[in-house]
Amino acid sequence: MKTLLAVAGLALALAQPAAAEGLETYLTFDKSTPPGNLAIGPDGRMFMSVHEFYGPELRVVEVFDDGTTKPYPTEDWARAPREDGDGLNGVLGLRADRDGILWMLDGQGPNQTGRIVAWNTRTEQLDRIYYIGAPAARPTSFLNDLAVDREHGAVYISDTGDGENSALIVVDLETGRARRVLEGSEFTIPEDTPMVIDGREILLGGNPAKIGVNPITIDPTNTWVYFAPMTAASMYRVRTKDLLNEALSDDELVQRVERYGDKPISDGSTVDTAGNVYITAMTDNAIGVTKADGSYEVLFQSDDGLPWPDGFAIGADGYVYATINELHRSPVLNGGEDASLGTYKIVRFPALDEAVSGR
Numbered sequence: 001m002k003t004l005l006a007v008a009g010l011a012l013a014l015a016q017p018a019a020a021e022g023l024e025t026y027l028t029f030d031k032s033t034p035p036g037n038l039a040i041g042p043d044g045r046m047f048m049s050v051h052e053f054y055g056p057e058l059r060v061v062e063v064f065d066d067g068t069t070k071p072y073p074t075e076d077w078a079r080a081p082r083e084d085g086d087g088l089n090g091v092l093g094l095r096a097d098r099d100g101i102l103w104m105l106d107g108q109g110p111n112q113t114g115r116i117v118a119w120n121t122r123t124e125q126l127d128r129i130y131y132i133g134a135p136a137a138r139p140t141s142f143l144n145d146l147a148v149d150r151e152h153g154a155v156y157i158s159d160t161g162d163g164e165n166s167a168l169i170v171v172d173l174e175t176g177r178a179r180r181v182l183e184g185s186e187f188t189i190p191e192d193t194p195m196v197i198d199g200r201e202i203l204l205g206g207n208p209a210k211i212g213v214n215p216i217t218i219d220p221t222n223t224w225v226y227f228a229p230m231t232a233a234s235m236y237r238v239r240t241k242d243l244l245n246e247a248l249s250d251d252e253l254v255q256r257v258e259r260y261g262d263k264p265i266s267d268g269s270t271v272d273t274a275g276n277v278y279i280t281a282m283t284d285n286a287i288g289v290t291k292a293d294g295s296y297e298v299l300f301q302s303d304d305g306l307p308w309p310d311g312f313a314i315g316a317d318g319y320v321y322a323t324i325n326e327l328h329r330s331p332v333l334n335g336g337e338d339a340s341l342g343t344y345k346i347v348r349f350p351a352l353d354e355a356v357s358g359r
Helices: 010-015 250-256
Strands: 022-029 035-040 046-050 060-063 069-071 091-096 101-106 115-120 125-131 143-149 154-159 167-172 178-181 213-218 224-229 234-239 258-262 269-271 277-281 286-290 296-301 309-314 319-324 344-350
Touching (some): 035 091, 035 319, 046 091, 143 213, 154 213, 154 224, 167 213, 224 269, 234 250, 269 309, 277 309, 277 319
Parallel strands (some): 213 269
Antiparallel strands (some): 046 060, 060 069, 101 115, 115 125, 143 154, 154 167, 167 178, 213 224, 224 234, 277 286, 286 296, 309 319, 319 344
């Protein structure tokens, strides 16, 4: 496959001599394994959620260097839940921390609104399950992605919701208690912008797809959480200390949120040590970056090579990895028909600055 060249300005190249020069196709998959999100452990092991919009049998797989996969964590857990409680409903968000814990954001299922399944990849044992119930979750909740903050013992979840009640959820890892914050705020609900890909407006449930908070990530020092609605032109951030401060009222927390910079309609995100927030810009068939000065720049773009870039993971090798999955052609976003061409892959590129795994 022809190498995709970075679209980067001369000023950026001069300011960032280590800037990515090209995009590499790392692995490809057949139509049985449409990728969702990625997680890469400190030992280099790679895990991938299988996107539920395609109705897959498996929910999570481990990915090997030759592109083969196996159900993960176990054959039973990787499939739909059984009566004994093992099994995953549908995983989108996925993170592997530096202690080797794989955090799987498991969506709604029978009698539950969602949960976080933490699995120890070193001992291959279940670490803990955190249930996300009312009032932190709503009947309309769609738990989309998560950022893990082991330093402060918290997980931050983007709940896309129904667009009116989109919010962040903060989970205390010691007590398991979950709180809903920034619900219905300008920082979490979608803007009134059509989602157009390849000349077609994308519909969800027969309505224009205008989607609330989705991309979420945390910086390597666990100081800032970066987040945004999928359908929005802005990336925001808020300090972890403010998200964790239960003494703040909703209005006071809103005042602590900062607009970080520009972005297009986007899905996933991750961040390096210099504050470069990488963006999967699916309406542009592109991967871009919101820089610390607030500007946005396209890094890679290809109409046929990057159909719906989705989730990111940073490897211990300093590369940024991203999944490609043609999600706009999935039955959920294409009137019930699967029109995907099988462009399912993982791409990678060197980070613009030092990047730390676990993002």
